[in-house]
Amino acid sequence: MDDSLMKLAKVIRSKNAGPFALTIDILFKNKPIYDSVKEAELITEQTIASLYDIQPDDVLEFVFFDNANALKITIPRFHPSGSAGERDTYGAQQYVPMLTVPIPDEFLEKVRAHI
Amino acid sequence: MTKEMVIFSPQGMLGYGYPMKSLENGLAYHPDVIAVDAGSTDGGPHRLGMGIGGVSDYATKKDLIPLIKAAKERNIPLIIGSAGGSGANERVDALANIVDEIGTEEDLELRTTCIYADISIDTFQAKWKQGHVMPCGVGPTISERIIDDTVALVGQMGVEPFIEALKEQPDIIIAGRAYDPVLFAALPILKGYDEALSLHLGKILECGALAATPGTAKDGMIGILRDDHFLVVPANDERACTVESVAAHTLYEKSHPYRLPGPGGLLNLEDCQFEQHDKRTVRVTGSRFIRDLVYSIKAEGVRKTGYRTVFIAGARDPLFIKQYDTIKQQTLQEVKDYFPEVANGTAKISLKSYGVDGVLGALETNDDFPYEIGIVAEVTASTQESANNIAAYFRSVMMHLDYPNRVSTSGNLALPFAPPEFPAGETFEFSIYHLIEVDDSLSLFPMKTDVLGRT
Numbered sequence: 010m011d012d013s014l015m016k017l018a019k020v021i022r023s024k025n026a027g028p029f030a031l032t033i034d035i036l037f038k039n040k041p042i043y044d045s046v047k048e049a050e051l052i053t054e055q056t057i058a059s060l061y062d063i064q065p066d067d068v069l070e071f072v073f074f075d076n077a078n079a080l081k082i083t084i085p086r087f088h089p090s091g092s093a094g095e096r097d098t099y100g101a102q103q104y105v106p107m108l109t110v111p112i113p114d115e116f117l118e119k120v121r122a123h124i
Numbered sequence: 125m126t127k128e129m130v131i132f133s134p135q136g137m138l139g140y141g142y143p144m145k146s147l148e149n150g151l152a153y154h155p156d157v158i159a160v161d162a163g164s165t166d167g168g169p170h171r172l173g174m175g176i177g178g179v180s181d182y183a184t185k186k187d188l189i190p191l192i193k194a195a196k197e198r199n200i201p202l203i204i205g206s207a208g209g210s211g212a213n214e215r216v217d218a219l220a221n222i223v224d225e226i227g228t229e230e231d232l233e234l235r236t237t238c239i240y241a242d243i244s245i246d247t248f249q250a251k252w253k254q255g256h257v258m259p260c261g262v263g264p265t266i267s268e269r270i271i272d273d274t275v276a277l278v279g280q281m282g283v284e285p286f287i288e289a290l291k292e293q294p295d296i297i298i299a300g301r302a303y304d305p306v307l308f309a310a311l312p313i314l315k316g317y318d319e320a321l322s323l324h325l326g327k328i329l330e331c332g333a334l335a336a337t338p339g340t341a342k343d344g345m346i347g348i349l350r351d352d353h354f355l356v357v358p359a360n361d362e363r364a365c366t367v368e369s370v371a372a373h374t375l376y377e378k379s380h381p382y383r384l385p386g387p388g389g390l391l392n393l394e395d396c397q398f399e400q401h402d403k404r405t406v407r408v409t410g411s412r413f414i415r416d417l418v419y420s421i422k423a424e425g426v427r428k429t430g431y432r433t434v435f436i437a438g439a440r441d442p443l444f445i446k447q448y449d450t451i452k453q454q455t456l457q458e459v460k461d462y463f464p465e466v467a468n469g470t471a472k473i474s475l476k477s478y479g480v481d482g483v484l485g486a487l488e489t490n491d492d493f494p495y496e497i498g499i500v501a502e503v504t505a506s507t508q509e510s511a512n513n514i515a516a517y518f519r520s521v522m523m524h525l526d527y528p529n530r531v532s533t534s535g536n537l538a539l540p541f542a543p544p545e546f547p548a549g550e551t552f553e554f555s556i557y558h559l560i561e562v563d564d565s566l567s568l569f570p571m572k573t574d575v576l577g578r579t
Contacts, residue, residue, distance in 0.1 A: 020372070026379040028165050028424075028554040029263045034375045036368075062487060069262060074381035076396060077371040083379040085262045087485075089554040091168025093429060093504040094474035098168045102483050109489065 013112035016124055017042050023104035028090040030069060031100045032083040033107060041123040043078035049116055057082055060106040129317060129349045130155045131308050131325065134359070136332030136341025138162040138187055138204060139179025146333075146344045146359035151194055153346050158195050159307040160187075161330045162219070163206025165554070166377070169426040172276045173552030177209030184208075185222050189230070192223065196232050196295055203286065203297045203307045211278050211301025213242040219298050220576060227577010234296055237289040239571040241278045241300030243423055247568075248277060248560070256561040260422055261379060263557040270427065274555050277425035282387025283323075284565040286310030294573055301424065303386045304330035312349050320413035323391050325354045327384065328373055335373035336363040357405040364404040371398045387422070388565060389415040418561045421568060425556030430471075432548040433511035435501040435519050437537040444536055445497055447527050448480065451536075455522040463514055471505035471514055499537070508547050515545040 014021060020036035035052075037043035046052065054065040061084055070083035091098045117124075132155035135142040139162070150158075163171070167178045177184070195202035208215025216238050227234040249271050251257050257266070264270070281299065283306040289297050290310055299307070305326030312322040325347045328335045333343035336358040344359035356365050374393050375381045382393040392412045401407040439445060456473060465471040478498030481488040501518050505511040523537050530536075562568060 024377050025166050026377055027261070027263075027557060028169070029557055030261065030379055032375075032377070032379055034372075036372050060487070070380050072381050074371075074375065076393075076398065077368065077375060077381070079372060079375055079381060081375050081381040089169070089264065089557075090166070091170060092553040093432065093472060093502065093551050095168075096476060096483060096485050099166055103487075105484060106487055106489070 013117070014108055014110045016117070017046065017112065017120070021104050021107055023100050023102070025086070025090050025100045026083055029086055030083050031086050031103055032081060033104050035080045035107065037078045037080075039123055040078055042120050045116070045120050046080070047073050051112065051116060052080060052110060056110060057084065060109070127351060129312050129315060131312065131329060131347040131349065132158045132344065132359075133308065133329035133332055133347070134158060134160055134191055134344040135187065136161065136330070136334050137179065139177070139183035140332075140342045141183065141187060142332070142343055143360060144190070147190055147194065149361070150344045150346055150359040151198070153348070155200060155346070157201050157203060157311040158191055159203040159205070159329070160191065161206055161304045161307060162204050163209045163211045163301065165424055167209065169552035169554045172210040172212060172278065172424065173426045173428060173550065175210070175212060175214050175276075177215065179209070181222060184219070185226065188222065189226055192226055192232065192234065192296065193230060196234065201290060201294065201297060201311065203299070203310065205299045205302035205304060205307040207298050207300060210276070211241050211299070212276055213240045213300060216240055216298050216300045223296060223298065224576040230577070232577045233575055233579070234577040235294045235573060236296040236298060236576045237292065237294040237571055237573045239281065239285045239289060239297065239299040239569050241281055241302070241569055243277045243279045243568055245271060245274060245277060248423060248425075248556070251560050258420070258559045258561070260557050260559045264555055266556060266558065270555050273427040274425040275428050277423060277556060279560065279568045280387060280422040280424065281569045282306055282421070282565050283310050283313055285569040285571065287314045288566060289571055290314050292573060300569070305386065308347065317349055318351070320391060320411040321349060321354050321408075323386070323413060324393060324396070324408065324411035325349055325356070327391065328356055328370060331373065331376065333358045333360060333363055334376065335370050336365050337369040338363060339369060353407055353409040355401055355405050355407050365406040367398040367400050367406055370406045370408065388419050389413050419565050420559040420561050423556050423558050423560050424554065426552040427555035429551045429553045430504050430506050431508040431511045432551045433503045433508070433515040434546045434548050435503070435515045435544060436541065437499045437519070437522070437539050437544070439497045439499060439537055440495070441532055441536070443529055443531065444527070445494060448477070448497060451522065451525055451527055452477070455518065455525055458521045459514060459518050462517055465505060465510055466514060471503065471510055473514065473518060474502040474504070476500040476502070504551055508549070512545060512547055519544055
């Protein structure tokens with residue numbers, strides 16, 4: 010398992026935002042790392058689209074929140090929470106694909122002092 | 125002396141429990157109101173559909189007793205929102221019964237205002253036909269038929285019904301489905317405090333101590349609201365609010381980090397300042413509330429989709445596991461061939477194969493060879509009997525399926541339970557998740573006041 014994003018973040022979580030959307034929060038370890046991630050466009054709507062098998066246009070929200078050194082991403086659920094066929098009613102484990110986001114070595118090198 | 129109001133949230137969800145020491149600490153701040161959230165859509169559509177809660181009546185009562193006694197002794201209101209998990213009328217009445225029991229046992233006279241949130245299908249249908257129903261972000265497409273199929277429908281009330289109720293100074297307010305922050309914001313707004321700060325404070329308090337570090341919904345938080353700022357501090361000395369923990373909480377379970385739409389308007393937290401006031405307390409300023417031109421209420425409805433039966437089994441044989449994909453497909457095909465309702469799609473089998481793709485399904489990228497597989501077959505059909513029949517047949521096929529190089533001719537699966545299938549009852553799906561435009565923020569939420577307990 011590639012744990013690179015875990016090196017940069019202290020919280021990576023997912024949860025329903027209402028029964029029809031899934032929201033993913035990434036709280037970065039500190040301001041310098043957060044700023045670098047934001048500036049380098051390390052994670053984009055395209056990253057999310059590939060990981061969650063949707064189109065970049067389907068990403069409902071992709072917002073950096075400076076106050077919390079956080080990135081919030083909201084995407085539609087496959088089906089309404091708790092319907093037949095549900096795998097994760099609360100959406101609490103759907104952040105796991107985010108753990109595989111590749112972090113280039115040169116980026117890690119740049120922020121190493123802050124990890 | 126600075127004008128201030130103290131709001132105490134003993135826990136993030138009624139029935140989750142809280143340390144008694146935290147209650148004592150919270151009460152030492154001399155709160156003006158105690159409020160607690162009791163519901164959410166997060167648990168799934170069955171809460172609304174079946175009229176059941178996410179916590180037991182036992183836990184609800186156990187948590188309520190000290191809160192009722194504390195509020196009554198101090199003559200401050202106790203406000204409970206989204207009663208009984210879904211906030212449907214029957215759940216409000218069920219909670220009122222628990223309050224009545226407590227009042228009787230503790231010899232307390234409890235003036236209780238119940239605010240109801242059910243919306244009749246006719247009312248919704250009429251609003252829809254008049255063009256007063258809008259989608260709420262992503263959600264289901266509705267039609268006359270889907271509205272008619274909806275078996276339970278509630279509206280998320282705003283702060284106004286609570287303010288109306290508080291004017292009569294009841295001991296307790298039990299509300300149906302409500303926007304969580306307003307339980308905490310109602311008294312301050314009634315007393316003239318800033319609406320945006322009141323709602324932002326409510327947004328933090330509704331989760332109990334979740335915005336603290338370490339965070340949990342099973343503990344309390346205190347909010348101190350003043351003219352131009354508020355302070356938040358956890359009730360438990362072992363926890364602290366930090367700038368980071370409070371700012372980060374803003375994101376929790378919301379689609380956008382700082383734009384939080386609710387009944388009547390949008391709370392914008394983009395320009396908030398979070399400062400460390402003392403070691404365990406954070407000071408917040410700069411919350412803004414932007415009023416909507418047209419007041420709208422979020423409606424949550426569910427429709428019945430059928431019945432469910434669940435079958436659970438384990439596989440450990442490496443030969444079976446190696447060929448699991450084929451075995452799975454072959455089993456499903458045999459079941460399909462046997463049952464017309466599976467072939468025509470009226471009944472469905474959803475397989476969760478833990479160890480393979482149980483949690484992530486199609487998003488799973490790890491293809492490591494598992495040493496065992498947990499198989500959960502969920503069968504949904506139009507009747508319980510049909511779901512049971514299909515699940516039992518699925519079990520017999522997979523249990524005895526012959527596959528290449530098979531050595532275990534006596535059975536392919538380990539069944540942990542006898543009987544192996546679980547009839548799970550009715551299934552539901554969120555069918556309505558829409559905004560209803562209203563002229564009056566109170567009109568959908570009737571209320572009544574009764575004396576409960578000692579009479």
